[in-house]
Amino acid sequence: MDHSDFTKWSHRATAWGQEYLDTIRARPVRAQVKPGDVIARLPDQAPEDPEDMEQIFADFEAIVPDAMTHWQHPKFFAYFPTNATTPVLVAEQLASVMTAQCMLWQTSPAATEMEQVVIGWLRDALGLPARFTGTLQDTATTATFSAVLTMRERALDWQGLTAGLNGTNPLRIYASAQTHSSIDKAVRLAGIGQDNLVKVATDADYSMQPEALRDAIKADLAAGFTPAGVVLCVGGTSIGAADNIAGCLAVAREFDLYTHVDAAWAGSAMLCPEFRWLWEGVEAADSIVLNPYKWLGAMSDCSVQFLADPTPQVRTLGLRPAYLETMGTEEITNFNEWSIPLGRRFRALKLWFLIRAYGLSGLRRRIRDHVAWVGELAEVFRADAAFSISTEPRLALFTFQYAPEGRDADALTAALLARTNDDGRIYLTQTLHEGRFVIRMTAGHFDCTREDVMSVYPILKELAAQL
Numbered sequence: 001m002d003h004s005d006f007t008k009w010s011h012r013a014t015a016w017g018q019e020y021l022d023t024i025r026a027r028p029v030r031a032q033v034k035p036g037d038v039i040a041r042l043p044d045q046a047p048e049d050p051e052d053m054e055q056i057f058a059d060f061e062a063i064v065p066d067a068m069t070h071w072q073h074p075k076f077f078a079y080f081p082t083n084a085t086t087p088v089l090v091a092e093q094l095a096s097v098m099t100a101q102c103m104l105w106q107t108s109p110a111a112t113e114m115e116q117v118v119i120g121w122l123r124d125a126l127g128l129p130a131r132f133t134g135t136l137q138d139t140a141t142t143a144t145f146s147a148v149l150t151m152r153e154r155a156l157d158w159q160g161l162t163a164g165l166n167g168t169n170p171l172r173i174y175a176s177a178q179t180h181s182s183i184d185k186a187v188r189l190a191g192i193g194q195d196n197l198v199k200v201a202t203d204a205d206y207s208m209q210p211e212a213l214r215d216a217i218k219a220d221l222a223a224g225f226t227p228a229g230v231v232l233c234v235g236g237t238s239i240g241a242a243d244n245i246a247g248c249l250a251v252a253r254e255f256d257l258y259t260h261v262d263a264a265w266a267g268s269a270m271l272c273p274e275f276r277w278l279w280e281g282v283e284a285a286d287s288i289v290l291n292p293y294k295w296l297g298a299m300s301d302c303s304v305q306f307l308a309d310p311t312p313q314v315r316t317l318g319l320r321p322a323y324l325e326t327m328g329t330e331e332i333t334n335f336n337e338w339s340i341p342l343g344r345r346f347r348a349l350k351l352w353f354l355i356r357a358y359g360l361s362g363l364r365r366r367i368r369d370h371v372a373w374v375g376e377l378a379e380v381f382r383a384d385a386a387f388s389i390s391t392e393p394r395l396a397l398f399t400f401q402y403a404p405e406g407r408d409a410d411a412l413t414a415a416l417l418a419r420t421n422d423d424g425r426i427y428l429t430q431t432l433h434e435g436r437f438v439i440r441m442t443a444g445h446f447d448c449t450r451e452d453v454m455s456v457y458p459i460l461k462e463l464a465a466q467l
Contacts, residue, residue, distance in 0.1 A: 009053060010093075017089070020065065021072065028424025029073045031066070038067050069427070074448040077456065078429040080237070080265045081444040085297035087357035091350040092299060102344040103336040112333060115348035118355065122292075122304060125360050126270045129283050134306040135338040136347040140264035141182040142340060143289040143305035144231070146313055147260035148173060148186040150287070151229030153316040154258050161316070165191050171228040172220045174198045176208035176243055178236035180262060192228070206239065206391075208232065210247035217255050229258040234279045235266020238431040238440075240394030242266070246281025253284065258312065260287040264303070265444075268295035269371070269395050271364050278395075287313070295370075296363055297446040298354050302347050307338075314338055370396040370443045373453040377441065380457045386464065390438040399431065399438040402464055410437040412467060419463045426459055 041063050071082045102108035119134045137143040153160050155171055165171075171192050175183050177199045187197045198220070201212045217227050230252045232243045245261065252259045261282055267290025269275045282288060288306040292298035307313060318337030336342050355363075374396040381387045381400050388403040402416045403409035414437050417430055428439050443453045 005053070009057075012057065016061070024070055024073050025075075027065075027070050027073065029070055029076050029427035030078075030421050030424060031069045032422075032424060033067045038063060072445070073427070074445050074452045075426045075455065076445055077441055077443055077453075078427045080291075080294045080442060081446075082293055082300045083295070083297040083444070083446040084293075084299040085354060085357070085446055087353040088297060088299045088350040091353035095346040095349050098346065100346050102346050103342050104334045105332045108344075108346065111344075111346040111348055112335060114352055115335060116333065118348050118351040119304060119306070121355055122351075123306060126267070126290075127273065127276055128288075128306060129308075132288075132306045132308055133310055134304055135310075135335050136351075137289070137303040137305050137339055138301040138341075138345075140180070140262065140289045140291055140303050141185065143287070143303050144180075144182045144260060144262060145186040145189060146305065146317060146339060147258070147287040147289075148183070148190050148192070148229065148231070150313045150316045151258045151260070152190050152192060154312050155226055155228035158315060160191075169224060169226040170196050172196050172198055172217075172225045173229050173231060174200055174213060174216055174227070174257075175231040176200050176202050176206075176233055176236075176241075178202065178206050178208075178238060178241035178243070179231055179233045180237050180264070183231050183262070196225075202241070202243075206236075206241035208243035208248055210244060210251045213248050213251045214254070217251070217257075227255055227257055229260065232259065232261045232285075234261060234263040234282075235269075235395060235397075237265070239391040239399055239433055240266065240397040240442075242278045242394070245279050246284070249281055249284040258287075259285045260289070261285045262289055264289055264291045265294050266290075266395055268292060268363075269367050271360060272367055275367075275371075275395065292351060292354075295367060295444045296354065297358070298351055301345075302350065310338060366446060367396075369450070370448070370453075373450050374398065374441065374443050376450075377453055377456060380454070384457075384461070390433055390436065396444055397440065397442040399433055399440050401436065401438050402460070402467075412464075413437050413439060415467055416460065416464050419466065420460060423459070423463060426456055428456075 072084060100108045100111060102111040105112045115136055123132050151173060152171060156168060173187050173192060184194060184197060188194055198216050200208050200216050203209050220227055232245055232248055234242045249259055263279060266278060270279060286308050289303055291303045293300040293302045314337050317340060336344055375393045378389060378393045378398045382389050386404045388401045390399040390401055392398060401409045401413045417428060417439055421427055428441060431438060431440050441456060
């Protein structure tokens with residue numbers, strides 16, 4: 001296959017994609033295969049000679065789609081969604097054809113400057129101050145890791161980059177138990193260590209409170225530790241919890257600690273002014289991350305890390321050997337110095353397409369719909385004595401148990417979830433909350449409808465009767 005065949009196969013792939021999207025509702029949401037099924041259908045060794053594209057494409061159609069969980073299914077209510085809207089799919093195709101390595105301004109002027117512009121668009125749409133700038137990362141995990149590395153180096157006066165951590169006082173990072181596991185991973189990979197991630201107690205609403213944070217920092221100072229930073233949560237993955245952002249950021253400033261707010265899912269909802277109370281005071285943060293692919297339709301990978309001042313992170317992550325210098329120019333932005341990888345994709349193009357194609361009003365409408373529908377569904381479950389609401393709706397997320405009186409709610413809830421996902425009409429996932437096995441219900445697929453969301457209750461009621 002050479003470039004002359006590109007049109008044929010690109011059209012073929014597009015036609016397959018259109019049919020896939022048109023018929024996706026007829027597919028079970030979760031893959032109905034067992035471990036090893038796909039491996040059994042693939043050759044043990046790579047082909048020595050070229051194979052015909054017709055056969056390759058036919059094998060794709062025969063093997064792959066039925067062995068995939070369909071994240072673009074409107075009844076995907078598990079985890080958080082990874083949306084891919086049509087304008088974004090087009091933008092990704094264009095970016096893939098150019099296949100630019102967007103590490104430097106000179107290697108991708110349009111990519112660099114478009115990234116600056118779309119981040120400015122989102123900053124303003126979210127109500128953040130004009131001083132915030134930022135960069136596009138692959139995922140929130142990378143953004144959080146970048147922030148934690150910056151916390152480490154700032155606390156060590158940037159000596160850790162050269163001298164390492166040997167001989168330094170143990171550094172401490174503070175977060176609540178509702179934060180994502182990516183914070184745990186970040187402190188491990190940063191050399192700070194899991195034991196030095198302090199999980200601060202939360203209140204009855206599962207929110208980190210400033211007094212508890214202050215007490216934890218003071219205790220560590222008295223014990224000879226070096227506090228380095230605070231990671232706060234808005235819309236935690238498990239139950240959607242949010243920390244007391246304004247109060248905890250004020251405490252962090254008392255001790256001159258670098259701060260990072262993980263709003264990977266819920267941050268998108270801040271396009272709607274009525275939800276911004278959830279992160280009131282966020283303008284005092286040093287770093288904020290949100291994932292437009294979760295709720296705005298931007299397609300993974302695409303995380304926005306906003307920075308009040310990029311200098312500490314660039315000082316931590318930036319490295320400019322002679323072969324990466326741009327000769328004959330004034331100081332310019334090279335986004336590879338803002339992030340861990342040198343290589344960078346043209347992620348800004350899909351955000352540019354997305355925001356223009358739907359407008360901020362279209363994005364806000366979808367978020368408001370999802371929040372309203374999930375709240376309505378929660379009330380339906382609440383009215384049924386066989387079910388118990390475990391955590392109240394937070395934006396478009398609540399948790400519940402199947403808990404008929406006198407029965408083992410944990411075991412029945414687990415059995416109901418397994419039967420539901422094997423059934424295939426909807427897809428849900430679980431979490432542990434206060435030691436109980438609960439089902440998470442979250443809606444956020446770009447094209448789901450009220451009917452899709454409200455179908456969850458009758459499907460679960462039907463399947464529960466079979467237990």
